[in-house]
Each structure stands twice: as C-alpha cells, then as structure tokens.
Amino acid sequence: MLDTYMTEIVAAVAILILAIVYFSVIKPKQKQNLEDKPEDSIADTQEDTTSAKTVTEDTASTKIEKKIETAEQDVLSGEEEGDFGVYEASITLDEEENVEVPTIERNKRTVPPHGKIHKENFKDFAGQRILVAEDNLINQKVISGLLADTGIEITMADDGQEALDILANDNNYNIILMDAHMPRVDGFEATREIRKIPEYNHIVVVALSGDTASDDIKKMRDAGMEEQLEKPLRMDSLYDILYAYFNDGSSNDDEDEDTQSFITKELNTEEGLSVSGYDEEFYDEILNEFVNTYSTSTTKLRELLKDGKLKETDKYLLDLSGITANIGAANISKITIEFKKAISHPEDKEYVQIFKDYTASLQELLKDIKQYKSE
Numbered sequence: 001m002l003d004t005y006m007t008e009i010v011a012a013v014a015i016l017i018l019a020i021v022y023f024s025v026i027k028p029k030q031k032q033n034l035e036d037k038p039e040d041s042i043a044d045t046q047e048d049t050t051s052a053k054t055v056t057e058d059t060a061s062t063k064i065e066k067k068i069e070t071a072e073q074d075v076l077s078g079e080e081e082g083d084f085g086v087y088e089a090s091i092t093l094d095e096e097e098n099v100e101v102p103t104i105e106r107n108k109r110t111v112p113p114h115g116k117i118h119k120e121n122f123k124d125f126a127g128q129r130i131l132v133a134e135d136n137l138i139n140q141k142v143i144s145g146l147l148a149d150t151g152i153e154i155t156m157a158d159d160g161q162e163a164l165d166i167l168a169n170d171n172n173y174n175i176i177l178m179d180a181h182m183p184r185v186d187g188f189e190a191t192r193e194i195r196k197i198p199e200y201n202h203i204v205v206v207a208l209s210g211d212t213a214s215d216d217i218k219k220m221r222d223a224g225m226e227e228q229l230e231k232p233l234r235m236d237s238l239y240d241i242l243y244a245y246f247n248d249g250s251s252n253d254d255e256d257e258d259t260q261s262f263i264t265k266e267l268n269t270e271e272g273l274s275v276s277g278y279d280e281e282f283y284d285e286i287l288n289e290f291v292n293t294y295s296t297s298t299t300k301l302r303e304l305l306k307d308g309k310l311k312e313t314d315k316y317l318l319d320l321s322g323i324t325a326n327i328g329a330a331n332i333s334k335i336t337i338e339f340k341k342a343i344s345h346p347e348d349k350e351y352v353q354i355f356k357d358y359t360a361s362l363q364e365l366l367k368d369i370k371q372y373k374s375e
Contacts, residue, residue, distance in 0.1 A: 126151025
C-alpha cells in the first residue's frame with residue numbers, strides 16, 4: 001500500500017520544501033532589494049508619474065485657453081450681427097433687492113391751489129438744501145438754473161455713488177432729487193442704501209424719471225422713493241413737492257406774465273418757457289446747450305447702434321426724450337420714446353424708419369430754434 005501512494009507522498013513533500021524555501025529565503029531577499037533600491041530610481045518612477053500628470057494638465061490648460069480664445073474671437077468678430085452691427089442678446093436691467101423699506105412718518109402739508117409757478121416763487125424756500133443726483137449735464141443745468149438766485153442751496157452728484165459719498169460726510173439735506181437711471185450706482189440702488197441707514201430717515205427721496213408706467217412707479221416705491229417727478233421737470237410739480245415737505249412756502253396767485261410765443265410743429269416755446277420758469281434768458285441758455293450737445297445726435301445714435309450698444313442707446317434716447325420735452329419739442333420727444341421701444345425688438349426693423357423720422361425732425365427743430373432766436 002505504501003508503494004501505491006509513494007509518488008503522491010514524494011510530490012507533497014517536494015511542494016512543502018519549496019514553500020519553506022520561498023518564504024524563508026527568496027521573499028525576504030526581494031524585500032531587502034526593494035529597501036536598498038537607489039533613491040534616483042524611485043525619483044525616476046515618480047517623475048514618470050508626474051510627467052504623465054503634467055501632460056494631462058497641459059492638455060486641459062490648452063483646451064481651456066482655446067475655448068477662451070474662441071470666445072474672444074466670437075465677441076470680436078461680432079457673431080450676432082444685425083444691420084447696425086453687433087446685437088446684445090440680453091440687457092442687464094436693475095435688479096431689485098428684497099429689502100423691506102421702513103415706514104417713515106412725514107409731516108407732509110397739503111398744497112393749496114395756486115396759479116402758474118415762476119422762478120421767483122422758489123424764493124419761498126430760501127435757506128433750504130437739496131441734493132440732486134443726476135448724470136445728464138443739461139438736466140443738471142436745468143435744475144440749477146431753475147433754482148439759481150432763489151436762496152436754495154443745490155449740491156450736484158453725477159451718480160448714486162457720489163450721492164452716497166456726499167451724504168456720508170454731510171446728511172443735512174431734507175430732499176434728494178434722485179434720477180432713477182445713472183451709471184455706476186443707479187437711483188434704485190442708492191435709495192435702498194439710504195433707507196438702510198436710520199440717520200437718513202429725515203430725507204425725502206424724490207425720483208426723477210421719464211418712466212411713468214405703473215410697474216416703474218411701483219419699483220421706485222419699493223426702493224424707498226416716496227415721490228416721483230416726471231421728466232421733463234415741471235415747475236408746478238417741483239414747487240408742490242418742496243411746499244409739501246419744506247417748512248415754509250406760500251401759494252402763488254400772480255397773474256401770468258406775457259411772454260413771446262413761437263409755436264411750430266417741432267418747437268413750442270410756451271411749453272419750454274414754462275419749464276424754465278418763464279425766464280427767457282435761461283430758456284435761451286438751454287436752447288444753446290441743446291444745439292451744442294445734441295445737434296449731432298443722429299451720428300451718435302448711428303455709432304451706438306452700429307456697435308450694438310443697445311443699453312447705451314436706450315439710455316441716450318431716454319435722456320433725449322426728457323431734454324427735448326424740456327425745451328418744448330414734443331414731437332421729437334415722442335419719436336425718441338418710439339425709438340426706445342423699437343430697439344427692444346431689433347428683429348422687426350422698425351427702428352430703421354424711426355431713425356429716419358428722428359433725423360428729419362431734428363433738422364426741422366434746429367431750424368426752428370435758429371429762427372426763434374433771431375426774432
């Protein structure tokens with residue numbers, strides 16, 4: 001029987017001997033060789049790994065750079081172009097913050113009936129201080145001219161941020177006339193910041209805007225603007241605001257003064273003079289300012305549209321609509337409002353014809369201004 005299983009017994013013993021030799025001699029020797037391996041060899045192995053990783057990162061970096069380069073080329077080449085140039089696919093509008101505006105108790109007086117307001121009537125508020133945040137130079141000139149020599153102190157800010165900086169140093173103002181649309185910090189954001197500071201609660205913020213739709217007025221109210229004055233600024237409306245919130249002031253029952261009227265399709269000087277407080281010299285200054293600043297407005301509009309600067313075009317047209325109304329040019333003011341609506345849908349091409357209408361109206365208006373001033 002032993003002879004029968006001899007072969008299997010020999011094989012098992014051989015396997016056992018090999019296992020003992022492997023675990024006792026060969027494996028420890030391999031471990032020792034690994035521990036004794038030169039550092040350079042290990043570093044070479046790590047470099048190989050790092051090199052592979054670097055190649056991968058370089059490849060990814062190259063891909064990102066190519067994407068950026070492609071995006072820049074798309075912008076520079078004007079991928080989305082219309083007849084006037086690059087079209088801005090979207091326009092960033094003012095975003096409202098979810099800020100709860102505190103309710104402030106005001107001692108607001110009822111304005112009694114009065115006759116037509118003239119520049120002289122604003123002397124009723126001599127000694128008062130008003131901060132005006134307005135970025136348009138002609139609008140600044142109109143407000144400054146209306147209140148010049150009345151005893152009212154006017155401080156001008158070119159945008160909302162400048163208004164906030166002024167208040168940080170001196171908040172002794174009862175009223176701020178706040179343009180809703182300005183660069184850097186607009187009127188909405190500036191007003192929200194003002195309403196966060198209890199030390200400014202005595203200040204009445206009055207919105208200045210050509211936007212009179214109910215949702216626009218609601219946006220002004222939500223931001224903390226308590227009153228709204230429509231552009232072009234009317235003497236009666238401004239007087240009523242000042243009367244309601246200042247401690248003095250008196251109604252005006254003077255009879256209307258005789259003024260020279262010049263009325264055409266494009267220019268109604270009676271309207272313009274009423275905005276200017278029936279100060280003919282001041283009205284002439286505003287007309288000169290308009291001619292000097294906006295006689296080339298068609299070229300400016302063409303350039304803005306060609307460059308696809310729709311947001312800037314919209315702002316420029318908003319200024320034009322208010323300024324032309326200020327001087328009594330109701331027809332061209334209406335055209336600019338239609339122009340604003342048309343560029344919000346450039347695919348309809350309606351703005352092309354309106355641009356032609358604006359050009360023709362402006363030429364006639366400039367002729368009428370020249371004729372009025374020569375009489």
